[in-house]
Structures are given as structure tokens and as C-alpha cells.
Amino acid sequence: MSTISPFHIAIPVHNLNECRAFYRDILNCEEGRSSDHWVDFNLFGHQLVIHYKPKSEEQLHINPVDGKDVPVPHYGVVLPWDEFQNFARKLTSKNVQFIIEPYIRFEGQVGEQATMFFKDPAGNALEFKAFKDISQLFAK
Numbered sequence: 001m002s003t004i005s006p007f008h009i010a011i012p013v014h015n016l017n018e019c020r021a022f023y024r025d026i027l028n029c030e031e032g033r034s035s036d037h038w039v040d041f042n043l044f045g046h047q048l049v050i051h052y053k054p055k056s057e058e059q060l061h062i063n064p065v066d067g068k069d070v071p072v073p074h075y076g077v078v079l080p081w082d083e084f085q086n087f088a089r090k091l092t093s094k095n096v097q098f099i100i101e102p103y104i105r106f107e108g109q110v111g112e113q114a115t116m117f118f119k120d121p122a123g124n125a126l127e128f129k130a131f132k133d134i135s136q137l138f139a140k
Helices: 016-026 081-093
Strands: 008-013 030-034 038-043 046-052 061-065 068-072 098-105 113-119 125-131
Touching: 016 030, 016 038, 016 046, 068 098, 068 113, 068 125, 081 098, 081 113, 081 125
Parallel strands: 008 046
Antiparallel strands: 030 038, 038 046, 061 068, 098 113, 113 125
């Protein structure tokens, strides 16, 4: 694979201070620039910005995948296999409540991957995953 450029994603949060603490203290993201209405974070080399938005009653949509309810929309990062395992243990030790506990999909098949889902304090869904063989990221 070629070198990947960092992505930029901006997400709404209705509780800037609580989400700031979550991304900084639970996910261990380094904080960058900020204002009274937004905060930049380094999310595994990518730029995540949380922006204040008043709370709305929007419901997350779910799609069934592997018999599990996958939240849509969601975002996250594909990590190296060992880093995913360590990250999952750290989240568990910090009592993160998973939507979908860490598990292996397509075990022993093309595209074998580890995945997990959880929400930030504003209800944004995150998925982190890892491929046993990263060259199979887009394999069919």
C-alpha cells in the first residue's frame, strides 16, 4: 500500500467539555487547536474536530451485519493488528461500553478482521478495526 494521507473529519457534539475529556483521556488523542466551540485532536495521525452543536433528537440508524446491529453513520481508524488488540484492552480497562464488543470477522478467510464499536458521550458511533493482512483491506 502507498502512504496514506491523513483524513479530516468534523463531528457534532452537544457537550464539548465531556467529549473533549473522552477523546483526550479515554482514547488518548493529543489535543491540538481549540476555541470555545471546537477542539482539534490527533486520532491515530488523522485530524478529528469536535464541534459544538445543540443536542437534537436524531436517532442512529442501524444495519444488520453478522447478526449484529451496526450503527450508521460511524467513523474510526483501521489499526495494525497488535495495536487494535492493545487498544481494545485499554478501552475495556477504562470501562468503555461497547455497542459491539471486539470480535473477529471472516476468521480464516480473505479479509479477516477484528472490529469493535462504541459511542462517544455525544452519541457519535466509532468503529475501530484491524486486518490480519492489511493488503486485504479492499479484497472481495
